[in-house]
Amino acid sequence: MGEWLYLVIGVAVLAVVVIVGLVTVGRRRPVPPVEAPDSQAPDTPGSDTLAPPRPVEAPEDPTHAVVEPLEPEAPTAVPTPVVEKPEGTASRLVRLRQRLSRSQGGLGRGLLAILSRDRLDDDAWEDIEDTLLTADIGVAPTQELVDGLRTRLRVEGDSVDVRAALREELVKLVDPTMDRTLKVSGADGAPGVVLVVGVNGAGKTTTVGKISRILVAQDRSVVLGAADTFRAAAVEQLATWGERVGVPVVRGPEGSDPASVAFEAVKQGVAEDVDTVLVDTAGRLQNKAGLMDELGKVKRVIEKQAPVTEVLLVLDATTGQNGMVQARVFSEVVDVTGIVLTKLDGSAKGGIVVAVQRELGVPVKLVGLGEGPDDLAPFDAGAFVDALLG
Numbered sequence: 001m002g003e004w005l006y007l008v009i010g011v012a013v014l015a016v017v018v019i020v021g022l023v024t025v026g027r028r029r030p031v032p033p034v035e036a037p038d039s040q041a042p043d044t045p046g047s048d049t050l051a052p053p054r055p056v057e058a059p060e061d062p063t064h065a066v067v068e069p070l071e072p073e074a075p076t077a078v079p080t081p082v083v084e085k086p087e088g089t090a091s092r093l094v095r096l097r098q099r100l101s102r103s104q105g106g107l108g109r110g111l112l113a114i115l116s117r118d119r120l121d122d123d124a125w126e127d128i129e130d131t132l133l134t135a136d137i138g139v140a141p142t143q144e145l146v147d148g149l150r151t152r153l154r155v156e157g158d159s160v161d162v163r164a165a166l167r168e169e170l171v172k173l174v175d176p177t178m179d180r181t182l183k184v185s186g187a188d189g190a191p192g193v194v195l196v197v198g199v200n201g202a203g204k205t206t207t208v209g210k211i212s213r214i215l216v217a218q219d220r221s222v223v224l225g226a227a228d229t230f231r232a233a234a235v236e237q238l239a240t241w242g243e244r245v246g247v248p249v250v251r252g253p254e255g256s257d258p259a260s261v262a263f264e265a266v267k268q269g270v271a272e273d274v275d276t277v278l279v280d281t282a283g284r285l286q287n288k289a290g291l292m293d294e295l296g297k298v299k300r301v302i303e304k305q306a307p308v309t310e311v312l313l314v315l316d317a318t319t320g321q322n323g324m325v326q327a328r329v330f331s332e333v334v335d336v337t338g339i340v341l342t343k344l345d346g347s348a349k350g351g352i353v354v355a356v357q358r359e360l361g362v363p364v365k366l367v368g369l370g371e372g373p374d375d376l377a378p379f380d381a382g383a384f385v386d387a388l389l390g
């Protein structure tokens with residue numbers, strides 16, 4: 001009997017311990033918050049929208065809350081890059097010519113206002129000279145234009161159409177006979193190779209991106225070489241330009257040898273039989289010898305794969321005489337074959353076109369007229385002068 005009593009007491013104690021234990025555990029375990037799908041709770045700042053859906057624990061007690069079945073979150077798709085279609089040539093040119101007139105029209109209007117005075121005395125001609133010099137045309141071209149115009153007005157007298165005469169003289173200065181075609185095709189099945197040089201901030205990377213868009217719009221295949229390895233952001237910038245139009249970008253680690261990146265880019269272009277390889281370079285103008293070493297090596301190494309068909313020097317039109325000094329240094333270091341004048345939208349000094357062509361004997365082939373992706377226009381002497389005349 002005593003044994004039975006001990007056994008009953010033992011079982012009772014065990015039962016009490018188990019019940020107390022269960023109650024305690026049940027209290028400690030938090031009930032997971034269950035958000036209704038239309039919860040107004042704000043998103044946690046910094047929450048990662050690509051994180052997988054949180055597992056939702058069912059509450060211990062099914063009577064604790066009515067749990068509505070959670071709708072499974074839609075799987076997060078990896079965004080596929082949308083390849084943009086660059087703007088067509090016709091609408092781009094109309095838009096950019098208007099922008100050129102807006103920025104440069106003041107020069108022509110200023111000249112025409114002086115030329116329409118009743119008496120064209122020495123003061124008037126001096127005003128014309130000042131207006132041309134202010135627009136950065138340069139001393140010698142200014143003198144040529146003034147002499148040409150004075151002679152015509154003297155010879156032709158009152159019958160002369162001043163606007164037409166001024167237009168003719170300006171076109172002569174800009175020189176419509178220069179070959180401004182961009183050499184983007186190679187010979188014997190090799191791709192065209194365009195090397196883009198210039199000082200930091202002139203707009204090289206932007207220009208490479210814009211040219212690639214023009215080529216893509218013309219259904220040409222393109223490879224970009226990010227040989228500006230000096231500035232990591234420049235490589236990223238170029239990669240973004242490439243992604244936007246579905247053009248591959250060959251890049252190396254930060255600080256790597258620009259020549260080896262250029263070599264790899266052209267190698268890929270040859271292997272993939274593309275039409276054009278565009279190579280962006282760094283523009284550190286630390287000293288002429290360093291620049292010469294770097295750009296010389298880039299060019300030499302590229303030419304183990306395919307000849308360079310065009311060397312474009314990018315100049316910022318807003319830098320005036322400083323830009324001319326840079327132009328001189330670069331042209332002594334590499335054989336520049338064409339000039340890209342950027343930021344003409346932000347400067348009324350379009351006369352630099354004349355000055356820089358005279359200085360280098362190389363044509364301006366393209367002009368940058370804004371930060372937009374399609375704000376690059378081929379240069380045309382007549383259209384440029386028409387924009388100057390407003």
Ligand SMILES: Nc1nc2c(ncn2[C@@H]2O[C@H](COP(=O)(O)OP(=O)(O)OP(=O)(O)O)[C@@H](O)[C@H]2O)c(=O)[nH]1
Pocket residue numbers: 198199200201202203204205206207228231234281282283342343344345346367368369370371375
């Ligand atoms: N308004 C205007 N801005 C331009 C034009 N071209 C380039 N830019 C701007 O100029 C700045 C410098 O351009 P980048 O292309 O980075 O110049 P970069 O020569 O490659 O400079 P680094 O990479 O430092 O060598 C950017 O903010 C461009 O958007 C243009 O035609 N008009």
